[in-house]
Amino acid sequence: MFFKNLTLFRFSPSVANDLSRLDDVLPEHRLRACGPLEMFTRGFVPPVGSGDGEPLTHTVKQCTLLTVGGQEKMLPAAVVNDELQRKVQKIAEEEGRKVGGRERKRLKDDVVTELLPRAFVRNSRMSGYVDREKGWVVLDTASRKAAENALTQVREALGSFPAVPLAPEEGVRVLLTDWLANGVLPAGLTLGDECELRDPASATGAVSISRRQDLDAEEVKEHLRNGKQAFRLGLTFDDRISFVLGEDLVVRKVKFLDVVVNELGDNPSDAHAEMQAGLALLSLELGRLLGKLEEWFGLPRPADA
Structure with a gap:
């Protein structure tokens, strides 16, 4: 759930x-x-x-x-190309001519049509x-x-x-980098053990990815001093949820910690009751986190037209 x-x-x-x-x-x-x-x-x-x-x-x-x-039908390109090549070769052998681009495209469409009914789903x-x-x-x-x-x-x-x-009013990457560099985070928020640092001035610049790393380590600080910024940052909220927050405000690797999981208690015997209990806890915990994301980054709810 x-x-x-x-x-x-x-x-x-x-x-x-x-x-x-x-x-x-x-x-x-x-x-x-x-x-x-x-x-x-x-x-x-x-x-x-x-x-x-x-x-x-x-x-x-x-x-x-x-x-x-x-x-979704699973029809690997290699399978299609092999069958297409077989048909092209057969025409070359039986009719003694080369297959042009337009005919080759038509043959490929025919191959897909033939293979689709037998494809795995x-x-x-x-x-x-x-x-x-x-x-x-x-x-x-x-x-x-x-x-x-x-x-x-x-x-x-x-x-x-x-x-x-989401349309943040605050610069997400700027805030993530500041939290990492200065160690001063909003109340209830602590650094995790993962970050992705990049040089924003270069699309092909070096990328530093740290996992299971003390983010206060000198190695991380050195990357920041050299101009890299935090594009993803591991965080823990209220000792209840850990996650990795990206500059795109996608929340990855969400993990509900033991204190939350234990609140779910014993699984009800009825699957629907279990779903209701799980949704209640999920929406409560995430609702608190989303409220803080709204506060930290300025994520206003759209107004009615």
């Missing part, structure tokens, strides 16, 4: 009102199996269970959990939740592309969902 990465978006209060329709519209956009000639499909799947009768959302107070599923799932009161979308991924794909599914279901990427 605990998320491992957080890609974040925000939405206005009026958008929050429209989210009350999720239970009504998501069933029309359930994940369906890939057709014989389809490369992929996406749709909503139950956060718990897999039956058609399982609910597609779980709501605790102001937070609603949903899961986007996907099916890879299933995927991504969970996320919307906080209607605070205006957050929280997706369990570090991939911006995957997050946008999930939002596209919500937009298609609702007709519109103007959630926007």
Whole structure:
């Protein structure tokens, strides 16, 4: 139930009102199996269970959990190219001519069409939740592309969902570098044991990645004195959550520490009750962290038009 990465978006209060329709519209956009000639499909799947009768959302107070599923055909380029080469060679041997570029493209399309029905299918799932009161979308991924794909599914279901990427008013990299260089962090925040330092003046400059490292070490300070800045920084919040925060404000490697996990207690025998308890704890802990991110970096909620 605990998320491992957080890609974040925000939405206005009026958008929050429209989210009350999720239970009504998501069933029309359930994940369906890939057709014989389809490369992929996406749709909503139950956060718990897999039956058609399982609910597609779980709501605790102001937070609603949903899961986007996907099916993707696995058709390696090497397999396609080998089959294409076989066809090209056969034409050369039987007809004594070379295959031109236009014909080669048509043959490749034919190969893909022939192989797709026999391709293996890879299933995927991504969970996320919307906080209607605070205006957050929280997706369990570090991939911006995957997050946008999930939002596209919500937009298609609702007709519109103007959630926007974070627009910090404070320089994220500047603050991360200052915290690392001076060791003066906001209350409740402590340095972890990981950072990524780069020279911002050069796209091809040296990169220093430290893991399981004392970030007060002289080695780290020397990189900072030489002009490198913190592009990612390991942090711990209130001794309850550790994570790596990037200059893109993607929260990676999220780990809920023992004090949080222990609060979940014994797992209920009912999977839905377990999900409700997990979502309640998840949204509570992340809600506190997101509130602080909003405060530290200036992440205002979009206003209604």
